[in-house]
Amino acid sequence: MSNVIFQKTGGNMEDYLTSFRSLLDRLEFPYQRGDSVGIKLHWGEIGNTSFLPPHYAREIANRLQEHGVKPFVFDTTVLYSGGRRTGKDSLKTAEEHGFTQDFLGCPVVIGDGLDGHDVVDVEAGFRHFETAQVTSLVDKADGFFIFSHFKGHLAAGFGGAIKNISMGFASRAQKQRMHSDAHPVLNRKKCTKCGICVDSCPTGAATFADDEYPEYDLEKCIGCAQCIALCPAYALKVFWNTDATIFQEKLVETAAAVWNRIGSKTLLINALVKITAECDCMPGDNPGIAADLGFIGGYHPVTVDREAIKLVGADTFNQAHPNIPWQRQFDYAGEIGFTEPILK
Ligand code: SF4
Ligand code: SF4
Structure with a gap:
C-alpha cells in the first residue's frame, strides 16, 4: 500500500470526475459492510464561488x-455570522450549493447538531489542549472519508486535510479556543468606513461611531476572523496576541x-483544484x-497535506500569506508524534 496516491487531472468537469x-x-x-461512514467536506459559505461542487x-x-x-455527508457549525453559523442555516446553504440528499444519494447532516451541542471531549494531552471538544460523530x-479542498487560508497559510479534521470537526x-490568539x-x-465588519461581528467587539473608523474591543473579540474575511477593502489583518505559531x-x-x-478507519482525498488564496468560508470570488x-489520496492527513504542498509549491503559499508560519504545522506534527507510521 502506497502512502499517497496522486491522480493528475485536466480538461472539463467530466475529465475531472474521471480522474477522481x-x-x-x-x-x-x-x-466493513454495513458501516456508517461520514464524508467530511466544506460546502462553501453563502456567496462563495470557489467551493468544490x-x-x-x-x-x-x-x-x-x-x-x-x-455514507452521509457532514460539516459543523462555525463561529461567525453568515450562512453556516447555525445548523439550520448551514443546511440551507448546503442545499443552495447543491448538497442535497437527492443529488448525493445520502443524508446531509450537521456534525455538531442543529444547536451545536452534539459534541464530545476527546483526549488530547498536548501542550495547549488536554482535551479537544469535537463532533460526537x-x-x-x-x-x-475526509474530502478537503486544498487552498490558502488567512490564518493557517494553507487549508487541507489537517485543517478539515481540526477546525472542521471542532x-x-x-x-474559539484555537482562534483565541488572533484579533483584527x-x-x-485602506478602510472605507463601510461598517461591514461591525455588522458582521458576532460578539459586538467591532463598533463604529458616525464618521469614525471602526474599533475592536479585544476583551470581547473571540478571534473568529469574520471581520477580516468580509472586509471588502482588505483593510484588516490578523494580529497575533502571542505568536502566530x-x-x-x-x-x-x-x-x-x-x-x-x-x-x-479513515481515508482522505485532497483536491488540488480551484486553488485559491483564501478558504471557502470567504464570500465572493477568491x-x-x-x-x-x-487529486491526492492517502491514509494520513499530514502525509497528504505535505504532498499537496510539494506539488503546488511552498512559494505559492508564502507569497499568498507571507507572515503565516504554516510550516510549523508539519514540524509540530512531528514533535507530537502525529505522523504516519513507516510502512514495512
Ligand atoms: S475595516 Fe473593512 S469592513 Fe470595516 S469599515 Fe473598514 S473597510 Fe469596512
Ligand atoms: S472583532 Fe473579533 S469577534 Fe468580531 S468579527 Fe472580528 S475577529 Fe470576530
Whole structure:
C-alpha cells in the first residue's frame, strides 16, 4: 500500500470526475459492510464561488455504497455570522450549493447538531489542549472519508486535510479556543468606513461611531476572523496576541486528537483544484493562486497535506500569506508524534 496516491487531472468537469473515480479505484477501503461512514467536506459559505461542487461527494458516496457502506455527508457549525453559523442555516446553504440528499444519494447532516451541542471531549494531552471538544460523530460513525479542498487560508497559510479534521470537526467552543490568539488590526489608509465588519461581528467587539473608523474591543473579540474575511477593502489583518505559531500548534493538536480517535478507519482525498488564496468560508470570488493539478489520496492527513504542498509549491503559499508560519504545522506534527507510521 502506497502512502499517497496522486491522480493528475485536466480538461472539463467530466475529465475531472474521471480522474477522481480513478483515484477512488486505487484507494484501499478500511470499512466493513454495513458501516456508517461520514464524508467530511466544506460546502462553501453563502456567496462563495470557489467551493468544490457536490459532484465529488456524490462519487465518494456512490463508491461507499458499492462497498456496502452507508455514507452521509457532514460539516459543523462555525463561529461567525453568515450562512453556516447555525445548523439550520448551514443546511440551507448546503442545499443552495447543491448538497442535497437527492443529488448525493445520502443524508446531509450537521456534525455538531442543529444547536451545536452534539459534541464530545476527546483526549488530547498536548501542550495547549488536554482535551479537544469535537463532533460526537467521532463516537457514532464507524468510519470517515475526509474530502478537503486544498487552498490558502488567512490564518493557517494553507487549508487541507489537517485543517478539515481540526477546525472542521471542532465544536464552536473548540474553534474559539484555537482562534483565541488572533484579533483584527486595522489599516486606516485602506478602510472605507463601510461598517461591514461591525455588522458582521458576532460578539459586538467591532463598533463604529458616525464618521469614525471602526474599533475592536479585544476583551470581547473571540478571534473568529469574520471581520477580516468580509472586509471588502482588505483593510484588516490578523494580529497575533502571542505568536502566530501558537495557532498552527493548536490546529495540529486538535487534528491529532481527532485522528487518534478515527485514524484507523479513515481515508482522505485532497483536491488540488480551484486553488485559491483564501478558504471557502470567504464570500465572493477568491483569487486563484495555482493551476489545477489533480487529486491526492492517502491514509494520513499530514502525509497528504505535505504532498499537496510539494506539488503546488511552498512559494505559492508564502507569497499568498507571507507572515503565516504554516510550516510549523508539519514540524509540530512531528514533535507530537502525529505522523504516519513507516510502512514495512
Ligand atoms: S469592513 Fe473593512 S473597510 Fe469596512 S469599515 Fe470595516 S475595516 Fe473598514
Ligand atoms: S472583532 Fe473579533 S469577534 Fe468580531 S468579527 Fe472580528 S475577529 Fe470576530
